[in-house]
Amino acid sequence: MTPTFSRRTLLSLGGIAAAGLTLSGCVGGAATTAGADGHASTAPATTLHLVGYAVPKEANNAIQAKFAATDAGRGVVWQESYGASGDQSRAVVNGLAADYVNFSLEGDVTRLVDAGLVDPSWKNGPTKGIVSDSVVVLVVPKGNPKNIHDWSDLIRPGIRIVTPNPASSGSARWNIIAAYQQVVSQGGTDAQAEDYLTSFFRNVVALPGSGRDATNAFLQGTADVLISYENEAILARQSGEDFDYIVPASTVLIENPGAVTKNADPKAKAYLDFVLAPRARSSSPRRASDPSYPG
CATH class of the missing domain: 3.40.190.10 (Periplasmic binding protein-like II)
Incomplete structure (x- = not known):
């Protein structure tokens, strides 16, 4: 079963992680x-x-x-x-x-x-x-050419990651929480989780301002993997985009x-x-x- 964690715990982690990184409508009338x-x-x-x-x-x-x-x-x-x-x-x-x-x-x-x-x-x-709710997923080009299946694959040399900027995006904070917590859920320490995040961000090639901007950047071919909400991936595919996505063995419930x-x-x-x-x-x-x- 995919592990999930309490909203309070995860959002606290997200705030800590984000703080440590430097990285229309209708008109009126009748x-x-x-x-x-x-x-x-x-x-x-x-x-x-x-x-x-x-x-x-x-x-x-x-x-x-x-x-x-x-x-x-x-x-x-x-x-x-x-x-x-x-x-x-x-x-x-x-x-x-x-x-x-x-x-x-x-x-x-x-x-x-x-x-x-x-x-x-x-x-x-x-x-x-x-x-609404969703989970964090790994979005990859059709056919998954870089053979990405779980979080450990994201820190391989040469893997290019797109994730939104945690300074502005809630989606980015959920992504950081998921990346951090997957280490802890497998028995890792907080220090090991922080080391994972350091390796993860070494492979980040773009930090767009929002989850939607991150999706658009990935669809332009700028990266090997996008970290995203599953419902964002579903909507993009329903809109005609052609890619694959993976629900990793450890993820988080987004609320x-x-x-x-x-x-x-x-x-x-x-x-x-x-x-x-x-x-x-x-x-x-x-x-x-x-x-x-x-x-």
Whole structure:
């Protein structure tokens, strides 16, 4: 079974590791939407501002389309901002409009709680504020020409790695956690895990700003392996990209939070409730290990 570890422990490790490294939306106006009876109706538009990390844009857009077909979603149009999770969180603190936030790390929502923008009770529900999950995977070119199968292969001489920049990207921190923890899970010491990370980063040839930017860099042929979310890999393949990916023997469970801001329009809370409902969650990219994933 693939090992997973507690969110609190892993995020603490991610913060420590990252600290040690130097390395659109729609517009307002009247919206014509379909009501519950299927007939078109004109209603005053409600603009909701979504601020999120880059990876789940397509999944969010698919859920928004389903939400628009409900009574609660009638008349909603979206202003969206996507980028690296940490950068997006800081932008909201600095004044970027947000009704609903969808970040990679819990700490990026906590920053908004500390700034008085999100209620401290945001994670009191049954999902503890988590709206999606995935695992860290190794993405390789079709046919896996460098014969990469596990973490040990990544530190071989000449292997070129792309992973996002931990200074800005939540995806990068999950990747560091996974790389660190796979040593510890096999009985290694913290010192050995740090040595592994040193060797790992010697082979990193690019540190793009976000998980999406890292995927794009890899698809341009700049590296032999991309460290990524599995749901990012699934989405890229569904969009027509041709590559392979490996779920390593040791990986981590990625859990991504969503929350509404204190001054959000009430429809933002309705949207969050919809995201958490089974019919909306089924629109999200699934892990390949999920029996409901179509393959």
